Amino acid sequence: MERVFVTRVIPQIGIDILKRELGGCDVNTSDKPLPKDELKAQVKGRTGIVCLLTDMIDGEILDAAGPQLKVVSNVAVGYNNIDVKAATARNVTVTNTPGVLTDATADLTWALLMASARRLGESERVLRAHAWHGWGILQFLGQEVGGRTLGIIGAGRIGAAVARRASGFDMRVLYTSRSPKPEMDELNATRVDLDTLLKESDFVSLHVPLTPETKHIIGASELQKMKSTAHIINTARGPVLDEAALAAALKAGTIAGAGLDVYEAEPTIHPALFECENAILLPHIGSATHSTRNKMAEMAATNCAAVLHGKAALNPVS
Ligand code: DGY
16 A cells, blocks of 8 residues: 555545545645644655645755655645755656646636725724615726736736636737747737836736746836826735735835735735735635646655556646
């Protein structure tokens, strides 16, 4: 029997696959990331690790597992929590879950975009505080979305799905990407440089993976280039956006609003963001639908089983 450790609760469908394909697995059923020392103890002697984006899988964890470890299967599309180089050096395959969460994440990006444009957070807070005293023609005026310009930074699967949804709003779409993307061209999106995108967009949405190159891709100077009426949305990874600079820009009126699902040091949120009425703050729920989370667990378990059966992983990142 293969020795697989699942670092935290995942949908049952994933556990069932591991049981059926590999004869079983051990699971941390607490739904909390394990402290590093505990994780090191739990992975010792395993051939497979099924982990979540809240687990930092670095060289130390890989060494604690031992040389028999064959696969680290992330239940997420982003894999910045795994030191892929260290895994590759130890002949460990790393896998992720691309594709299955594209639509759920694109939908949530749009939910944030609309919520920010129309000040939903702020107006709901007023109502819940029993401070709404009746309709007023000048109350909670926001921005129109239809016909405006959407700027997509990073035109991978999720960026393209966000762009596709923009056609329903007759938007002009700009995007940045290292190379031209035929799928974006088919959507009549225009590839531009980052400065042009920042200057011309009414809504800027981040869809780059987190790498050393994309960390703080948006900071104070980039926010300064945006329109004062513009909104920024981040459903990618927190560190691509400088949170302190964003809070300062929101307070100063450099930009009009922000919709965030991810943060630089989750679950810690920069305290200044809580003071910004014009920020919509969600707890990293981009892929949080029943069917998507099931598909992610299914894919991660299938990847793990494939490698342990000596087959090629379906979704290797290394
Ligand atoms: C991912 O898979 O990378 C997402 O952030 C999870 O919601």
